[in-house]
Amino acid sequence: MEKIAMLGGGSWATALTKILSENGARVDWWLRSKDDVQHLLRTRHNPRYLSAVQFDLNRVYPTTDLEDAIEEADWLVLAVPAAFVQPVLDKLDRDTLKHKNVISAIKGMIPGKNQLVTDYVAERFRLPRTQLGVIAGPCHAEEVALEKQSYLTIGSPDAGLALAFCEMLRNRFVSAHPATDLDGIEYCAVMKNIIALTGGIAHGLGYGDNFLAVLVSNAVQEIRRFLQAINPQPRDLSASAYLGDLLVTAYSQFSRNRTFGSMVGRGYSVKSAQLEMNMVAEGYYAVKSIHELNKKLKVSMPITEAAYNILYERISPAVELEILKEKLR
Numbered sequence: 001m002e003k004i005a006m007l008g009g010g011s012w013a014t015a016l017t018k019i020l021s022e023n024g025a026r027v028d029w030w031l032r033s034k035d036d037v038q039h040l041l042r043t044r045h046n047p048r049y050l051s052a053v054q055f056d057l058n059r060v061y062p063t064t065d066l067e068d069a070i071e072e073a074d075w076l077v078l079a080v081p082a083a084f085v086q087p088v089l090d091k092l093d094r095d096t097l098k099h100k101n102v103i104s105a106i107k108g109m110i111p112g113k114n115q116l117v118t119d120y121v122a123e124r125f126r127l128p129r130t131q132l133g134v135i136a137g138p139c140h141a142e143e144v145a146l147e148k149q150s151y152l153t154i155g156s157p158d159a160g161l162a163l164a165f166c167e168m169l170r171n172r173f174v175s176a177h178p179a180t181d182l183d184g185i186e187y188c189a190v191m192k193n194i195i196a197l198t199g200g201i202a203h204g205l206g207y208g209d210n211f212l213a214v215l216v217s218n219a220v221q222e223i224r225r226f227l228q229a230i231n232p233q234p235r236d237l238s239a240s241a242y243l244g245d246l247l248v249t250a251y252s253q254f255s256r257n258r259t260f261g262s263m264v265g266r267g268y269s270v271k272s273a274q275l276e277m278n279m280v281a282e283g284y285y286a287v288k289s290i291h292e293l294n295k296k297l298k299v300s301m302p303i304t305e306a307a308y309n310i311l312y313e314r315i316s317p318a319v320e321l322e323i324l325k326e327k328l329r
């Protein structure tokens with residue numbers, strides 16, 4: 001039996017725990033809230049995220065004890081929002097993950113450090129990249145809960161590790177495929193959130209589908225330029241791990257980033273939009289990280305810059321979109 005430690009109590013951790021445990025794995029599930037763990041043990045449901053999903057407690061072991069959750073696991077899956085990775089993992093001894101494979105399900109960067117999550121894990125725990133992977137692809141937790149056909153890509157420089165994790169995920173409604181472009185996939189997953197957020201702002205201001213289609217087309221070029229500068233290698237951006245993820249987040253009713261952007265476009269402050277959502281829009285933090293990384297790279301990134309100006313320089317969304325609109329083709 002595969003032994004997995006799942007870190008995070010939100011929607012994505014809940015959906016992944018469902019897939020992995022229903023496929024027969026043992027999942028030691030770390031949540032930060034004692035009340036949520038008690039609720040899960042009592043009712044077999046996560047009270048606050050995807051609460052319709054029922055867990056088999058012979059396979060799923062919720063706990064608030066992080067070391068206990070990790071101790072016996074062969075695989076660690078990180079599914080807390082990026083902003084909480086460091087506060088959570090820094091509690092662990094540096095050798096804790098020595099013989100474990102670490103898979104990041106996070107689509108964000110370590111704030112302040114502007115580092116990919118897998119780079120941070122490799123550095124902090126002195127792990128070779130061959131023990132690391134990412135879960136990518138267009139996949140909303142809500143649709144997993146509804147058992148709708150979904151596709152995931154597991155990115156890792158170790159093709160064997162990627163394939164092994166794909167096999168743990170595959171079921172009658174999840175297809176999973178391996179890929180080796182760990183960095184490209186991880187950066188793209190971060191950047192698509194910025195695009196969805198900006199698309200949401202445009203939507204909130206009253207721009208329509210015609211504009212969004214052009215925004216997304218320009219976004220593909222912006223992502224290509226950035227990836228070429230930060231991690232040049234041949235890659236097919238039309239693959240679903242890149243373009244598919246961008247499309248689902250830009251267009252789906254379930255997208256947190258689009259919803260957050262839409263509220264900002266309608267006049268909400270960042271704080272009130274965050275409070276109202278009760279879920280994390282990673283794009284807000286990603287804008288700052290990518291903007292800061294790009295100070296050195298100097299890639300042309302009009303969409304990211306527009307989002308940065310709105311969210312961090314407090315320039316009016318309407319004014320910034322007027323400027324952006326002239327730069328799109």
Ligand SMILES: NC(=O)C1=CN([C@@H]2O[C@H](COP(=O)(O)OP(=O)(O)OC[C@H]3O[C@@H](n4cnc5c(N)ncnc54)[C@H](OP(=O)(O)O)[C@@H]3O)[C@@H](O)[C@H]2O)C=CC1
Binds near residue numbers: 140279
């Ligand atoms: N949701 C999805 O469909 C997908 C999400 N992802 C990625 O998964 C990652 C997790 O997002 P998601 O599951 O959606 O999260 P949600 O927005 O559903 O939930 C927010 C999570 O953040 C936790 N949190 C809030 N404050 C803290 C803190 N101080 N320390 C630790 N944890 C905290 C919450 O814990 P609490 O409940 O205790 O407040 C909760 O578990 C993100 O990087 C996201 O981009 C990737 C693919 C799909």
Ligand SMILES: O=C(CO)COP(=O)(O)O
Binds near residue numbers: 139140252
């Ligand atoms: O990455 C995701 C789906 O692939 C989730 O992010 P959003 O909720 O912003 O779409």
